[in-house]
Amino acid sequence: MLGLFFLGVSLALREGRISPTELCKKCLNRIKKTQHLNAYITVTEESALKQAQQSEVRLLKGPLDGIPFAVKDNFCTKNIKTTCASKMLKDYTPPYNATVVQKLLDQGAVLMGKANLDEFAMGAGCTDGAFGPVKNPWSYAAPYREQTGAMLESDWAITGGSSGGSAAAVASLTSYLALGSDTGGSTRNPGALCGVVALKPTYGLLSRHGLIPLVNSMDVPGIMARSVNDAAIVLGILQGLDVRDSTTVPAPSPLTELPQDFDVKNICVGIPKEYHAPGLSEETLAQWSRVADLFERAGAQVKQVSLPHTQYSIVCYHVLCHAEVASNMARFDGLEYGHRSQIDSSTEVMYASTRHEGFNDVVRGRILSGNYFLLKQNYQHYFVKAQKVRRLIADDFRNVFGSGVDVLLTPTTLSDAACYQDFTQEDNRTRSAQEDVFTQPANMAGLPAVSVPTALSRRGLPIGLQLIGPALHDKKLLSVAQWIEQRVGFPSISDWDYSRERSAHIH
């Protein structure tokens, strides 16, 4: 039951094969068994059971009623701690729900807990949060343990980030879907590394109200699910104008289930040559070729395209990101909410010590460089220049889509998930630059993109590919993604009971 897509579970709920409370209890049980993954910062057991109970007494009203879900801990949840995996907010409880959370609750979905992340979503490994790193569920499943001969507790792989907790929650079958946030790839990256479908919708299609921002001009709530169709249904529920977010746009069309027999014959798939980048693993490249071939054999037009400014994207992304971070983090001064330092000889001293104690090195580093980029003497040279390049990057995509390309097919990450001990050899900045290289251009241009798991690597870890589409063509993008999903035969983690595998190693 836990291994099903939520649509399958939804059907079981309706047919009475399982009750919402039973389902909730199964998931809570699973959360306990997989506690070592550190996927959740807060598990909302009590309220989850209450919601499941409510779902049970009313007539099930939609496909999400009674379905357990997890929310990245940077979305505000009313009366439930929202920490951003930071000391700064470790005891912060918001008085309101983010719009996207509220919409899921309104559908009767059952909130299981708040998922772990990199502090304030700044990272690509889910290794830099105040509550510790998240472990990739696949690194406890048989294929990885057998292939790598991993014996030690420390031989685990990262989830990717920053929405690593959300990805691990969905991959470890403790939630059927999860909300992530995607600023430079934070949903797609862990989605790819944990073998789940990860959608970053068009910028503005989903409300950011209640999402504690990283980069306002790029942040999009992300959807993580076990299948593309599940993601599409959630998108249909979450999309649309929100009066509380002036950057939202009306949904181009209501979105329900995807067509099961989408024909790719009239589809033109672009393969951007710049994405054949240094560091791309042989296996990921092989998957990329394999899926391109699948398209070609099915009669789709597959052609190489060029996005010439791609190489400048990551640098500009960092300038813009750090500048907005410097601004967005200014409100955390210890006065109204969040951590407040004991050192308070003056207001200024209290600001400084509060922020020093409350933020980790990564956050402080970005604030420092962001403020540097925004200084009057540097503004033109860094911020304005980066914005100009951002425009060129968006133009690259526009030109390609204007030339008849329907979707771009690219890798999501350079390779499968790194082992924690290897990953942490390099600092956050280096890793973010490597890990976001294929994902952040879509954020720079505000385009919809989705990562679909295609295969397990030789190490037994998932590999994902990314599709990028023109703005507001999210449905078509998902239809193509589903077409891939139907053909690649990615295995379910429930084929192996990885939690038992793990205990075997421990004893």
Place this chain on the structure above:
Amino acid sequence: MAAFCVAASELLHNMKQISGFYPKASCVIRRIRTTNPRCDSQIQPRAKSTPQQLVGVVGLEIHAQINSSTKLFSGSSVRFSAPPNSLVSFFDASLPGTLPVLNRRCVEAAVMTGLALNCNINRKSLFDRKHYFYADLPAGYQITQQRQPVAVDGTLTYSLLEGKKRSQVIRKNVHIKQIQLEQDSGKSLHDDVHSQTLIDLNRAGLMELVMEPDMSCGEEAAAAVRELQLILQALGTCQGNMSEGQLRVDANVSVHRPGEPLGVRTEVKNINSVRYLARAIDYEIQRQIGILQRGGTVQNETRAYDSKSGETIPMRDKEGLQDYRFMPEPNLPPLIVYEDNASLPAGIDACQAVVVQKIKEGLPELPSIKRDRLVQTYGILPEHSFTLVNEDGLVEYFEAVLMATKKEPRKVIGWVTNELLGHLKQQDLSVSQSPISPPALAELLELQETGHISSSVAKQVFQKMWRSPGKTAAQITQEHDLGLVSDTAQLHSICQKVVDSHPDEVHAIRNGNKKVLNKLMGLVQKETKGRADPVLVRKILQEKTS
């Protein structure tokens, strides 16, 4: 009401008339009057041969709280004197994850203000973040319009009343650089005893108006601000009360010799009335001139006006070499205003859009137009038009009186600007609170005009009407037997009594000193409590003393 004192003093200078009636009021007004010889000397520049004197240069930054029921970027209410922090939304408190939503009413207010000040309205304007750490700025930045404000390049025309009787109207212009929409910061209340600061986040939306340094003294700046207050109040876009913080004025002051580059400027803050504005600026100009004449240099700094000492003092400079690290506000798309309904793109609801043409059509009569109209229509003096327009509701009152009486406007104006306004001011009442309604005053004036009562009796009746609202002038005249005595026989007998009891005066008159007749007339009026028909009395007395 501080606002009145300011209104009646700096511009109107009609204290002479008021003081005749209310010595108490006159002393208040005399105290707050700004006489400014420095300013006058600048208005009439010295001949070129004399060495050029240092003169003041004044620019203003004005923060006007937008008069709207909800805030600029959130849906929470705005109400003056609401309990601290009682009107604070999650966004106002800068809770994480909240986003600004622009209030259309505030945009319309800014566009309307821009149109009234002859500004160009930018079809597209942008919002920016201005960063600094301060306890009453919970987000760590203020949302403002630094790069492209909603309105630019306008003019404010204001008038100074010059000359001995303040009857010479001099029109001046000040250039409006821009009008920008911005978030208000909170209010800090420093408790020095417990060394803590209390913050009130009940803040509204602001329009910041930047006036170029086209003024040269406190009086000019005060007149410009007073005119702006009237315009804002006429538009209804800001209540304009400085003492309540609805209008906050910072002055940029420097001195130089005309023709030379501008001097180093200081910014004077903490000014909470128009009267203090004039004083603060004049003090600051003198202070800077003093420094330069002693061979010193003026520091570029922020100074606070201390109304008790009448001086400006350096503020602990929180800004110093502050770099505000401006950046675009990413949560607000560009603000677009449309010229007219025809230019609205398809799919945009006209009710949701800000349309300049519609706002233009709704512009009320502006104070300067109103004053011109009053002078032209009623033949009153320009200074009277200032008095009328300066007092909320007085023009309407004046015109209502005129509707109900045949008395000439030029004769009515004195009643309104002296008797009525004087009484109101003495009791600190607004025009709408007047116990005498326009028709009631008209009836009184009609009694006088038709010869039923004398002018001195009319003033007595006015006082009685003021004290017993609801009673008509006719009732009071009858009750107190104040009607004009024109019974010839009765008057003859009274006059005879006066003539008989004052042989010396009669003698003087007969010797040619005709002026003494007035004394006798006064005695007759005293006898009749002012009710005797003066024409008749004069005639009778002339007969009896010839």
